Amino acid sequence: MENIVKQGMANLFKGKEGVGGKLYLTDQQLIHKAHKINIQGGEVEINLADIDHLELYTNKIFGLSLIKNGLLVVAKDGNQYKFVVNKRENWKREIERLLEI
Numbered sequence: 001m002e003n004i005v006k007q008g009m010a011n012l013f014k015g016k017e018g019v020g021g022k023l024y025l026t027d028q029q030l031i032h033k034a035h036k037i038n039i040q041g042g043e044v045e046i047n048l049a050d051i052d053h054l055e056l057y058t059n060k061i062f063g064l065s066l067i068k069n070g071l072l073v074v075a076k077d078g079n080q081y082k083f084v085v086n087k088r089e090n091w092k093r094e095i096e097r098l099l100e101i
Contacts, residue, residue, distance in 0.1 A: 004025070005025045005098065006090075008023055010032060010084060010085045011083065012032045013084075025098070029046060031045050044081065046073060048098055050077070051073060052074045052076045068088070069084050070088065
């Protein structure tokens, strides 16, 4: 049974669409569950064992880097997952803590 370590609202970029939903960090996975109102829905599950590294990035508005709320998850297979979250440093720290176990 997985234990939820952290959860919060998050967007996951799928192409150009920021798919709104909820992000869950368990002791085994990072899971994004989309809201029903999105064009692209569904659930994305990333096993912690498959994560290569994390990066922080700044989102742009009208071409200007203004909002520091981006969290990039890079998987070992090269896939990249761009999330928009509140308190991105806390998310990064919690995920990295679990990766060290």
